[in-house]
Amino acid sequence: xxxxxxxxxxxxxxxxxxxxxxxxxxxxxxxxxxxxxxxxxxxxxxxxxxxxxxxxxxxxxxxxxxxxxxxxxxxxxxxxxxxxxxxxxxxxxxxxxxxxxxxxxxxxxxxxxxxxxxxxxxxxxxxxxxxxxxxxxxxxxxxxxxxxxxxxxxxxxxxxxxxxxxxxxxxxxxxxxxxxxxxxxxxxxxxxxxxxxxxxxxxxxxxxxxxxxxxxxxxxxxxxxxxxxxxxxxxxxxxxxxxxxxxxxxxxxxxxxxxxxxxxxxxxxxxxxxxxxxxxxxxxxxxxxxxxxxxxxxxxxxxxxxxxxxxxxxxxxxxxxxxxxxxxxxxxxxxx
Amino acid sequence: xxxxxxxxxxxxxxxxxxxxxxxxxxxxxxxxxxxxxxxxxxxxxxxxxxxxxxxxxxxxxxxxxxxxxxxxxxxxxxxxxxxxxxxxxxxxxxxxxxxxxxxxxxxxxxxxxxxxxxxxxxxxxxxxxxxxxxxxxxxxxxxxxxxxxxxxxxxxxxxxxxxxxxxxxxxxxxxxxxxxxxxxxxxxxxxxxxxxxxxxxxxxxxxxxxxxxxxxxxxxxxxxxxxxxxxxxxxxxxxxxxxxxxxxxxxxxxxxxxxxxxxxxxxxxxxxxxxxxxxxxxxxxxxxxxxxxxxxxxxxxxxxxxx
Amino acid sequence: xxxxxxxxxxxxxxxxxxxxxxxxxxxxxxxxxxxxxxxxxxxxxxxxxxxxxxxxxxxxxxxxxxxxxxxxxxxxxxxxxxxxxxxxxxxxxxxxxxxxxxxxxxxxxxxxxxxxxxxxxxxxxxxxxxxxxxxxxxxxxxxxxxxxxxxxxxxxxxxxxxxxxxxxxxxxxxxxxxxxxxxxxxxxxxxxxxxxxxxxxxxxxxxxxxxxxxxxxxxxxxxxxxxxxxxxxxxxxxxxxxxxxxxxxxxxxxxxxxxxxxxxxxxxxxxxxxxxxxxxxxxxxxxxxxxxxxxxx
Numbered sequence: 001x002x003x004x005x006x007x008x009x010x011x012x013x014x015x016x017x018x019x020x021x022x023x024x025x026x027x028x029x030x031x032x033x034x035x036x037x038x039x040x041x042x043x044x045x046x047x048x049x050x051x052x053x054x055x056x057x058x059x060x061x062x063x064x065x066x067x068x069x070x071x072x073x074x075x076x077x078x079x080x081x082x083x084x085x086x087x088x089x090x091x092x093x094x095x096x097x098x099x100x101x102x103x104x105x106x107x108x109x110x111x112x113x114x115x116x117x118x119x120x121x122x123x124x125x126x127x128x129x130x131x132x133x134x135x136x137x138x139x140x141x142x143x144x145x146x147x148x149x150x151x152x153x154x155x156x157x158x159x160x161x162x163x164x165x166x167x168x169x170x171x172x173x174x175x176x177x178x179x180x181x182x183x184x185x186x187x188x189x190x191x192x193x194x195x196x197x198x199x200x201x202x203x204x205x206x207x208x209x210x211x212x213x214x215x216x217x218x219x220x221x222x223x224x225x226x227x228x229x230x231x232x233x234x235x236x237x238x239x240x241x242x243x244x245x246x247x248x249x250x251x252x253x254x255x256x257x258x259x260x261x262x263x264x265x266x267x268x269x270x271x272x273x274x275x276x277x278x279x280x281x282x283x284x285x286x287x288x289x290x291x292x293x294x295x296x297x298x299x300x301x302x303x304x305x306x307x308x309x310x311x312x313x314x315x316x317x318x319x320x321x322x323x324x325x326x327x328x329x330x331x332x333x334x335x336x
Numbered sequence: 337x338x339x340x341x342x343x344x345x346x347x348x349x350x351x352x353x354x355x356x357x358x359x360x361x362x363x364x365x366x367x368x369x370x371x372x373x374x375x376x377x378x379x380x381x382x383x384x385x386x387x388x389x390x391x392x393x394x395x396x397x398x399x400x401x402x403x404x405x406x407x408x409x410x411x412x413x414x415x416x417x418x419x420x421x422x423x424x425x426x427x428x429x430x431x432x433x434x435x436x437x438x439x440x441x442x443x444x445x446x447x448x449x450x451x452x453x454x455x456x457x458x459x460x461x462x463x464x465x466x467x468x469x470x471x472x473x474x475x476x477x478x479x480x481x482x483x484x485x486x487x488x489x490x491x492x493x494x495x496x497x498x499x500x501x502x503x504x505x506x507x508x509x510x511x512x513x514x515x516x517x518x519x520x521x522x523x524x525x526x527x528x529x530x531x532x533x534x535x536x537x538x539x540x541x542x543x544x545x546x547x548x549x550x551x552x553x554x555x556x557x558x559x560x561x562x563x564x565x566x567x568x569x570x571x572x573x574x575x576x577x578x579x580x581x582x583x584x585x586x587x588x589x590x591x592x593x594x595x596x597x598x599x600x601x602x603x604x605x606x607x608x609x610x611x612x613x614x615x616x617x618x619x620x621x622x623x624x625x626x627x628x629x630x631x632x633x634x635x636x637x638x639x640x641x642x643x
Numbered sequence: 644x645x646x647x648x649x650x651x652x653x654x655x656x657x658x659x660x661x662x663x664x665x666x667x668x669x670x671x672x673x674x675x676x677x678x679x680x681x682x683x684x685x686x687x688x689x690x691x692x693x694x695x696x697x698x699x700x701x702x703x704x705x706x707x708x709x710x711x712x713x714x715x716x717x718x719x720x721x722x723x724x725x726x727x728x729x730x731x732x733x734x735x736x737x738x739x740x741x742x743x744x745x746x747x748x749x750x751x752x753x754x755x756x757x758x759x760x761x762x763x764x765x766x767x768x769x770x771x772x773x774x775x776x777x778x779x780x781x782x783x784x785x786x787x788x789x790x791x792x793x794x795x796x797x798x799x800x801x802x803x804x805x806x807x808x809x810x811x812x813x814x815x816x817x818x819x820x821x822x823x824x825x826x827x828x829x830x831x832x833x834x835x836x837x838x839x840x841x842x843x844x845x846x847x848x849x850x851x852x853x854x855x856x857x858x859x860x861x862x863x864x865x866x867x868x869x870x871x872x873x874x875x876x877x878x879x880x881x882x883x884x885x886x887x888x889x890x891x892x893x894x895x896x897x898x899x900x901x902x903x904x905x906x907x908x909x910x911x912x913x914x915x916x917x918x919x920x921x922x923x924x925x926x927x928x929x930x931x932x933x934x935x936x937x938x939x940x
């Protein structure tokens with residue numbers, strides 16, 4: 001059974017849970033040097049989420065929603081302002097040297113930009129074996145391991161190992177990045193928009209590759225994307241983020257066919273060619289970019305929500321389980 | 337190397353023609369060539385007729401007269417190319433004054449009117465680009481393109497960098513402009529679903545050629561060309577039943593075009609003529625124009641290989 | 644910087660493919676060819692000084708009459724004592740070029756170290772290091788040089804120290820700003836996610852990507868340092884008992900004007916300029932060495 005999401009009841013020991021995010025908050029403080037004014041960017045606010053072993057959770061949201069920040073914090077690229085993340089029931093921000101090294105082997109990341117995620121000064125071989133060098137894999141085993149990895153991701157080792165990134169296409173570079181990520185046999189893979197910068201006809205191949213690897217290597221995926229089509233295709237569950245918070249989580253088809261949150265509905269009805277639309281009055285010239293704005297009080301979506309009432313401005317709604325394994329944070333969710 | 341090879345199409349008055357294709361298919365080059373904005377070392381042949389006059393034969397003066405007044409363009413990434421140190425209103429004003437002899441105050445008034453026609457509060461004309469959100473910047477760029485009432489606007493990937501909700505707003509806006517102002521659009525995009533939403537007719541490009549062109553719904557729902565079909569089938573859909581998706585093997589060619597039909601190395605239906613002879617556009621069973629040897633075969637045998 | 648010509652594909656040699664095409668990257672740029680030609684010429688000359696120079700510049704007694712104009716015996720004439728200027732030039736090149744190279748190496752090493760640490764760790768460390776750098780940068784270099792030299796006594800070591808101290812802040816600033824932008828790039832995150840230590844990231848990820856700009860800078864510093872050495876010697880802060888192009892100018896400025904010995908002034912001055920030009924030409928093409936796009940396998 002998927003991990004529980006209720007906030008008041010934080011499960012410290014979920015037998016199936018591989019990753020537990022608890023009340024995670026990540027704020028960035030930007031100080032304007034000239035005026036001296038401090039702005040706080042509320043990237044992630046009190047997110048609680050559990051990933052079960054073997055699932056693919058698609059985390060969906062628009063730019064500024066905090067999904068990338070969340071993913072990067074899981075990889076310890078950011079420090080939480082408050083809250084914790086547990087990997088296999090251990091707090092990842094309180095690790096000693098050995099645990100930290102071990103964490104790096106078990107949790108890996110695939111980045112969005114294939115043109116920037118490989119060191120331009122390193123050959124494919126160097127990039128793929130770098131994790132092995134860091135973790136002390138025997139020298140004589142490295143090159144053969146690299147060949148094996150390249151084959152697994154669909155590249156020919158003899159022609160590709162000596163190449164530099166600029167000699168490869170976007171899809172090939174992404175494959176190299178994947179080979180590097182799986183080189184130490186991780187358990188959890190966080191993919192941050194891995195196909196959004198690739199050509200349409202290449203995307204599917206990469207998605208299929210990720211699917212195949214997941215089955216072969218028994219991986220768990222946290223898949224970040226803004227594309228609901230991709231989220232649906234690859235995810236077993238979908239979580240929707242808005243302005244730093246999770247507003248709805250459910251199993252894929254359930255969320256798409258029976259959305260409960262008004263923001264989810266807005267997303268679904270904005271998809272090109274969708275016949276599904278509950279027309280939402282969305283003001284055209286209001287600035288909805290999240291980056292520098294203070295979040296509205298109470299429910300953050302209330303400024304755009306057609307069903308907003310007084311209650312919504314007073315207190316933030318909590319994620320509650322409305323139907324089986326379908327959680328939503330809303331006082332007046334869509335009726336079914 | 338022919339980036340664009342024998343491409344012919346018509347944009348009718350008040351219609352939106354979508355130009356779809358992946359990278360290096362030649363769609364951007366085509367768009368730029370219409371405005372004669374291709375690089376200085378480009379060799380351009382053929383005719384581009386705007387309301388009867390051949391653009392390619394125009395002198396530089398005539399070009400200045402017609403650029404922006406008859407056809408304007410929203411280039412790729414233009415929302416990020418707004419000058420950061422000039423207010424949005426002034427940028428539109430400059431665009432107007434570059435082509436018309438009007439006083440600054442008049443041009444400013446026009447700029448304000450243009451901003452409100454794209455649903456931006458005119459009082460924001462004095463703001464700078466960084467004070468606008470992504471969607472607003474794109475709408476400001478559209479306002480600039482509309483400044484002199486062109487009959488045709490070429491939009492190259494106008495929604496690519498935008499979130500899906502903002503994208504929807506923008507598409508609705510374009511539709512509105514098409515309706516109210518009778519403007520035609522040439523909408524260039526790699527995103528088939530976006531084109532599906534906005535275009536009336538749709539042309540699919542591959543390796544410098546148009547492989548299929550016709551009414552949008554026919555091309556997307558009953559594609560005649562294997563590439564169109566493969567492309568449609570490789571995009572994960574949100575609604576409807578879970579499709580069986582097939583990726584297209586190989587990758588789009590960039591510059592070295594295969595012999596015969598340029599798609600044949602990646603086509604699951606390729607047979608003998610495909611390697612030798614380039615297919616020409618002909619009317620298919622569904623009434624669209626498509627360039628594929630299978631079409632003549634279908635017409636002969638009455639049997640379609642498409643499931 | 645634009646790369647001018649692309650390298651030819653590497654041929655099988657005892658060099659790794661990477662190095663071979665880097666060198667051919669330099670060889671195939673006309674500017675680099677000229678620059679390299681100049682520098683090689685002068686370095687060979689300097690190394691072969693005992694063989695090539697007709698006399699010793701310190702010969703006692705001096706080989707010729709003072710102030711004699713260029714002749715078949717003394718190709719560039721003689722100085723106020725009677726030493727052969729050509730020999731002085733050749734031996735002097737040793738000192739000037741060596742000083743230039745040592746200053747470049749020291750200031751680049753130190754400046755890079757400061758710049759990378761500041762750029763990578765940011766915040767407090769950056770503040771401290773940059774304030775230190777700013778202080779040194781703000782001090783006007785010539786007065787600083789004079790004060791330091793006056794305090795430490797005129798000698799070759801002083802000259803080297805003074806030039807290094809005034810040169811490293813610029814390196815630090817450039818390296819820091821490049822580091823700041825590099826550290827945000829995804830492949831640095833990728834290294835971190837793979838478990839790389841800060842040390843590894845700095846040495847194996849950042850440094851190779853900084854190499855191009857560091858090298859270009861180092862070459863330019865060489866050129867500046869040669870001129871700087873001459874300047875310090877010229878105002879008498881160098882070791883005037885050692886023959887270098889700068890000390891030649893020092894003696895020449897006092898004695899040459901009233902004796903019409905124009906050859907004595909022009910020779911070292913011209914050498915400084917030509918060698919400087921050589922280094923500048925190399926620095927422009929040095930990006931070719933480090934640009935991975937020129938390495939084909």
